[in-house]
Amino acid sequence: xxxxxxxxxxxxxxxxxxxxxxxxxxxxxxxxxxxxxxxxxxxxxxxxxxxxxxxxxxxxxxxxxxxxxxxxxxxxxxxxxxxxxxxxxxxxxxxxxxxxxxxxxxxxxxxxxxxxxxxx
Amino acid sequence: xxxxxxxxxxxxxxxxxxxxxxxxxxxxxxxxxxxxxxxxxxxxxxxxxxxxxxxxxxxxxxxxxxxxxxxxxxxxxxxxxxxxxxxxxxxxxxxxxxxxxxxxxx
Numbered sequence: 001x002x003x004x005x006x007x008x009x010x011x012x013x014x015x016x017x018x019x020x021x022x023x024x025x026x027x028x029x030x031x032x033x034x035x036x037x038x039x040x041x042x043x044x045x046x047x048x049x050x051x052x053x054x055x056x057x058x059x060x061x062x063x064x065x066x067x068x069x070x071x072x073x074x075x076x077x078x079x080x081x082x083x084x085x086x087x088x089x090x091x092x093x094x095x096x097x098x099x100x101x102x103x104x105x106x107x108x109x110x111x112x113x114x115x116x117x118x119x120x
Numbered sequence: 121x122x123x124x125x126x127x128x129x130x131x132x133x134x135x136x137x138x139x140x141x142x143x144x145x146x147x148x149x150x151x152x153x154x155x156x157x158x159x160x161x162x163x164x165x166x167x168x169x170x171x172x173x174x175x176x177x178x179x180x181x182x183x184x185x186x187x188x189x190x191x192x193x194x195x196x197x198x199x200x201x202x203x204x205x206x207x208x209x210x211x212x213x214x215x216x217x218x219x220x221x222x223x224x225x226x
Contacts, residue, residue: 029188036182038181043174050135053138055142075175079180
């Protein structure tokens with residue numbers, strides 16, 4: 001932990017010196033993005049199933065989606081040990097990326113579970 | 121991978137059981153001719169438990185984050201051979217006096 005904090009401090013200093021040109025390992029950034037994408041897709045599917053079983057219709061289901069995505073973002077931040085800038089180049093990567101594609105699979109599984117449980 | 125995956129499968133199974141008991145509850149309501157207002161308490165508890173398990177699995181199974189800083193400890197060794205094609209040993213440095221080499225080795 002202390003090592004990461006040290007290196008992030010060093011990184012900040014060096015980027016200040018080189019006129020704010022960010023330098024980072026693009027391969028590892030891409031692998032981190034893939035990890036986040038997997039987490040978000042899986043959890044939006046699970047959230048859709050839960051909303052369907054609970055029998056939500058209309059706005060309450062979307063509120064549940066926002067809630068689950070907020071919990072997921074908090075979990076991802078906790079997973080990175082609260083030092084976002086040593087794993088990602090900006091906050092949007094953690095908080096917003098994969099939000100709308102997750103919404104699509106959420107709605108799909110929401111209607112699917114609702115149909116199975118409440119209609120058939 | 122192993123433990124998180126098993127926990128995820130367990131969470132999905134709990135969700136499936138919650139769905140099944142909701143279906144049974146709806147059948148019961150159809151017999152007693154009541155309206156569905158909300159799922160019973162044990163289903164809500166199962167859903168919460170399944171959500172917690174799946175959350176844990178979804179956060180741990182896809183893999184660890186890798187540091188993107190070029191000067192972090194795990195990137196230092198990997199980034200060295202990336203420039204191997206551009207290494208040149210046939211340059212003007214060989215005309216420098218040999219004492220400099222000795223100094224560099226120290």
